[in-house]
Amino acid sequence: MRLAISALLLASALSPLSAAPLAKPVPLPELAARVSLPYQEFTLANGLRVIVSTDRKAPVVAVSVWYHAGSKDEPAGKTGFAHLFEHLMFNGSENAPGDFFKPLESVGATDYNGTTSFDRTNFFETVPTAALPLALFLESDRMGHLLGAVGQATLDRQRGVVQNEKRQDDNQPYGLVQYAEQQALFPDGHPYQHTTIGSMADLDHASLGDVREWFRGHYGPNNAVLALSGDIDAATARPLVEKYFGDIARGPQPTPTLAAVPTLPARKDETIHDQVATTRLYRAWAIPGLADPDIVPLDIASSVLGGLASSRLDNALIRKEGLAVSVSAGVEPLERVSQFEVQVDVKPGVDPQLVGRRLDAIIADLVAHGPTADEIQRAVTQEIAGRIFGLEKVGGLSGRAAVLAQGAVYTGDPGFYQKQLAQYAQATPASVTAALQKWLTRPVYALTVAPGPRAPYEEAKAGQAATKPIAGTKEVAASGDAPVMGPKRVAPPVGDISNLTYPAITRTTLSNGVKLVYAQRTGLPLTSLAITFDGGFSADPKAALGTGSLMLSLLDEGTTTRSSAEIASDQEHLGSRIAAGGSMDRAEIDLVVVTPNLAPGMDLLADVTLNPTFADIQRVKGEQLAGIQSQLSDPEGLAGRMLPGLIYGAGHPYAVPGGGLGDPAAVAKLTKADLVAYKNRWLRPTDSSIFIVSDLPLATIQPMLEARFAGWKAVGPAGTKALDTPVPAPRPRIVLVDRPGSPQSVIEAGEVLTAKGTDELLPLIAANDALGGSFLSRLNMDIRETKAWSYGVSSGISRYAGRIPYLVAAPVQTDKTGPAIQAMLGDMKAFLTTQPITDEERERTVERSVRQLPGSFETGNELLDAMQRNDLLQRPDDYYAHIADTYRALTTAELNAVARADIKPEQLVWVVVGDAAKVKPQLDTLGLPVEVVKAAPAK
Template sequence: MRLAIPALLLASALSPLSAATPPAKPAPLSVLADQVKLPYEQFTLANGLRVVVSTDRKAPVVGVSVWYHVGSKDEPAGKTGFAHLFEHLMFNGSENAPGDFFKPLESVGATDYNGTTSFDRTNYFETVPTQALPLALFLESDRMGHLLGAVGQETLDRQRGVVQNEKRQDDNQPYGLVQYAEQQTLFPEGHPYHHTTIGSMADLDKASLADVREWFRGHYGPNNAVLVLSGDIDAATAKPLVKKYFGDIARGPQPVPTAASVPTLPARKDETIHDQVATTRLYRQWAVPGLLDADSVPLDIAASVLGGLASSRLDNILVRKERLAVSVSANVEPLERVGEFEVQVDVRPGVDPRLVGQRLDAIIADFIATGPTADEIQRAVTQEIAGRIFSMEKVGGFSGRAALLAQGAVYANDPGFYEKQLKEYAKETPASVQAAMQKWLTRPVYALTVSPGARAPYEEAKAGQEADKPIAGTKEVAASGAAPATGPKREAPPVGDISALTYPAITRTKLSNGVTLVYAQRTGLPLTRLAVTFDGGFSADPKDALGTATLMLSLLDEGTTTRSSAQIASEQEHLGSRIAAGGSMDRAEIDLAVLTPNLAPGLDLLADVTLNPTFADLPRVKAEQLAGIQSEMSDPEGLASRTLPGLIYGPSYPYGVPSSGSGDPAAVAKLTKADLVAFKDKWLRPSDTSIFIVSDQPLSAIQPMLESRFGAWKATGPAGTKATGATVATPKPRIVLLDRPGSPQSVIQAGEVLDAKGSDELLPLVVANDALGGSFLSRLNMDIRETKAWSYGVQAGISRYAGRVPYLVAAPVQTDKTGPSIQAMLGDIKAFLTTQPLTDAERERTVERSIRQLPGSFETGNELLDAMQRNDLLKRPDDYYTHIADKYRALTTAELNATARREIDPARFVWVVVGDAAKVKPQLDTLGLPVEVVKAPAAQ
């Protein structure tokens, strides 16, 4: 989330800092760097599979990560998108594990399970309870060594359709077509990085079963893979298990690494493309060296100093000082053979983009000529180290410990590459960073401008537009007959009793002024997270001033009585910390994530932004929020989410507002400093504030620190109230079609307001809905995505507000299947509530998965902090999750079906569709619901 009267402000938020000891100083960089330690052991099987094992006993779970050294850069001409398409195929069953791979993973309580494809690698990962590790290894080995016999034409056609809808979904976003211009310009025709990972529609259309077999045999052998196990496992235990499941897989051909040099443009290239965007965006891009090159680290530091840090050069000059931009960024994407250095600037509405472009080029040129300061480098490196430490909270997942080790093993042949890389960060100097910039960023630049306007015609898939019938339904067969099975039949291993959740003890106490402290200890890493949470949120906005909460929260860290906005940003970077203020529908919070050695100065900063904001930067931050609203209205999903709440709740209920909290642009434009001070005084008050804490330090050490900083804080004026007794509207069921010409996909959202409140025990509804729309294996997703291939994904479920909760459906679908998708979803929901109710098997699947997932559900401090806050908001006991397994087991199929029938009624749904009305409305007119066409806001 995002975000006149000095004497009154000081009176309402008197700071205790003046009476405290002098501010503590940040810990030395060397002390922080010493915290980044990740011990591991490794071994290699006879077939070439490299295995890395890292032990972490904090929870009874193991992160499993398999990285294949193949990505889109390895695709031959005319076969773009193959690596990513194959990632999808490898989730659709193997010879000895038929059907969707998510089913056995969900059944054992896996968390963080997915797969991704990049230019350089394809990976699959899951975090499983320790007792389920043999099953996870069986599944990963079966798709590595026993896949082709289970891949037939139906599977290929179905997943081709899913991938093409994933492409449409990404392309449909504002600026979604930029990636194609970038790759095709920075890298010449024939260069391995010339095309995007998602590929072209035409090449995906042409993919044949023979192509698929050839691609698999050439790239997915054990000798082209790395397996990392991280968590409740050791090498002595892992070695026989890995050998048992992977040892019989034959080596594949030895892939020849795809070579790629760093190209240089012959001359600067300026280009303008048009898109349905609200804000003109400027890009400056260069191809630079890859991850292993000596210049990769100094270039990354340069990007941080230029536009990556909150106190970056571009932020301080273009956003804070000259106010020519509403947001800026700079980063390096370090790929294996090359990298991409990119700068982005979103031009402030009303400012000439050509002027901003000239100023941007001048700032970059000056930065290259003068170089960074030692202080800027220190801040950038501190943030890098802090980010690595926070990422190590997870044993698996997309970016946890397993991924960190796998990246080094695959690209550098060294799992400990990350540690060597951090040492390089710590050694960089102003001179070395400047030298790297002068070598690589003085070459010709690609200067791209994306301006509001009509898009160019979209490259559509032939198969997607010509298919009149759904693809045949999924069938769980051991082999499709399209290719011979490889090897003897293998049996999946049994899974033992999964360890029960050990939820930490929660302690409550109060500061002297009534602020509640809610604390849990989490040892292992030197990390502390706090959330200063208070009543308010988006539902507290006055109806004639929607967006007040977000604007007030956004300004908290934009200047205090003792610190400027830039100083606050700089201090956070010195500490390796992050302060973020944001809101939800019912609450608002100010978060601090900090390395524990820097907790004291981090709390100084947290107290200052909480208690002493000046709102001095109101004009700038207001302009940024207004630009954000315009961007939200140019995003099809954002536009649907702004529209639906008001339709189902009505104008008087507190929840009938845009779910993002960004507000009404006309109201935001009128807000004054006095409005924000008054709002803050009404809602941010000691008696209604709780500070949630997860730390490796004991409460006895933290409470005095909080008392010295927050204990003298006193409230001013009356508290705010919400219109929770307002009447919820009874809307007319209909379809509201927001016309967005040229959209390659339709975004569908639908909903109704239930009688239930979030503070009710809604576990029966959540469990019942899991089978309908709450999980990947739900009926809605399996029908629209996996059977019909009309969408990249469909979801349905409740938003857990404290008051009356909404039931919502979300489905981005291909344009020519918009009407049929709504018809199919209505049919699925009605059948679930009548003729095809929840089955015992579905109830068992959901209950067992939910219980088995518990040990891996609170792995990070953030996950635990969120659970503590959720329990508090919904008036549940602090030990709610300690007893939730028993609540799951007590649920019966009959009770779940009765709950679903009582709460969900598709006849009351209001549907919002954002798409091309010329193509979509004729489909909607056949559904028997009134259709209202509204022109979507035009890009400005």
């Protein structure tokens, strides 16, 4: 009977609305003309180069400091020093003692962090305009007044944190590939041969004198660039920068580390084994640095090969031949030497050698004959559109300030990105082919990572220290002596910080009942839309977990008018992206597009939403099954799949393995009729909303949507959920998933609270901020910053519509697994009894939360997400306009009361993924039942 009904639904659901032919996209020169980033610059007497770009859309300023010092500049025996110093520079300076994040959080900074690469170390934060003097004070103090605050204890703690970061990265599937690639592509002594995180041995041997010498030699103002972007201009910036940075003395002038592009003497094939689900093939070459004129055509070639959704590898190995489940290709642009890398995940059951030969043939064909003009146009359109979207942010890792700083540091020209865009626009099949034939006819490094036991893991050898001098690097003449403290500097006060101005939200409906929720965001020509419907992982039938994810994955894999490859190609012509995905309570189909191409972008969105054929189900099902196996081979994926069922009970809608990919046995049985029936139950016009953020007015957009969606009709009855399904009584215990050889244990814990996501949970969120919700929280400061057992610990809620879970996450070094759980339990119990939230913690949380608001909705997608959250949680559309008052009204007593009422550490269920032989004896001392299960073997 079920099959008969499904067949009837199939017949009615796939009677397509006619899809309009794709309108012509805007020409590339016109699109490229939209990318403009004006700036001014000046240089202080001490050599600090300052770049200022004004953008008044929000009362925030991005501060980005780039030091021209990275891992390629490290001599033998000092690998990892640049990255270690990134950590040390977050631990207070002479006039700003304590954690660097504390004053940043107090002023409501957003997008704040630091990173290290082969070529540079950067620090960045976006602050309210009134807090810019404080941000400049902090950055200048750690540039010119750091070493007096760096003692042996600080060095030892951050060394431990960095080593746990290394263990965390290495513990991932394919985590040792980086070491294999660097060792193979670069000869002994090459500055790019060792990884940025360095070797355990070198980190262990770093002395206080060593790190002082390294800092003095590389972090002077004459080796740095300061970029400011946002609510600032050069005339205002100059006196502020002079005030805070002008008295810092020049450092020694580092000699630039030069590095030639190495060529392998012959093709090198290598195979390693790891706890992975899928055999992965790599092809890699060393290519020239990012200022070389061949980098742009090589980047275009990588997109054509495996970067575009309609790439040659996608079309051949996945869509046509069914030999792979995932492909990619890309260029990692570095200062002196870049890398061109191709990856292919072999379809389970297919001979990897066969796929390797086919992969090499496709690459050889592209090298011999080059790309077509159409392929180049699609690649360049995507590149330009991506840059436009990236410039929505003034700061962060890749916003306006970072783009300008990168050009200045690597090429001496802040406007380098514009010259590169001109190169992209001028690329031809001949220029791309010439670059390919020059660089990719050289011998390749071919690495295969196959499922199997990982070779014995020796941490001290994982990133082997160089045993020979590193060519091109030079020891800078700088003292390792103890620092001499300078005159006391006083942090400036912070002025009045502007309140959030939340845009007006307009609601209306299309003629068929589809709800529209709209906000206008002027400035860049960008539009983001999300068709949201009441589905999500919790809508999956319990006997068929993964149905929703498979249905969503197939929407853009073929319609009644377009093939999968044509859909991908059309998106690329438009500089757009259509993606379908789900969360626990909702599913959505997203469109992001440059506004000049909005009309054809909507044509494509309507086609994939209304006219999918689900014709390629077997291929996409295979990809989803491979994704499940990948989760089962990943320690965090294992924990995330297991925990929901343990705390919600098998019958609850929220007892869904993490990520919603589902149960492999159930996914394998799904049919086209199952997917059509699911779509008809959940993707319905009267139960759907279209959220829109655009520079165009609603009066222009609504008729466009009406023309494309007015004919959408519901088919059959709507789906229902039983979110009120009872949750079983808590049964606290430890479930240990045995993963032999793991260098680190992944710990996740959870419990189900009585609260629902639709309740006002701001007091609980604020209370947890002090416990585990921020970098300065008690859990993170204890386990990471004090004990140095982890790279990071957190706790918090998942905001579901029904009863919500409280979750704790802590990856820790193997020998501290039991002690870490014991310490976290102790921290939580003290937090709820003898050491409650303090007035200072309440003040810090409230100030940070309120002051972050103006910088929290910089991009259209951030605003779109906020509009969707309000809708899901049944909050008013202007919720964020009044949230500051709600925060300010919170009292310390209220926060303590809600924490004690909701958080029950004694009811937590703990999942530990690690080496049971080493971990179980530690867990047996904790007084909780311990259940041991085997991790699924890699297939």
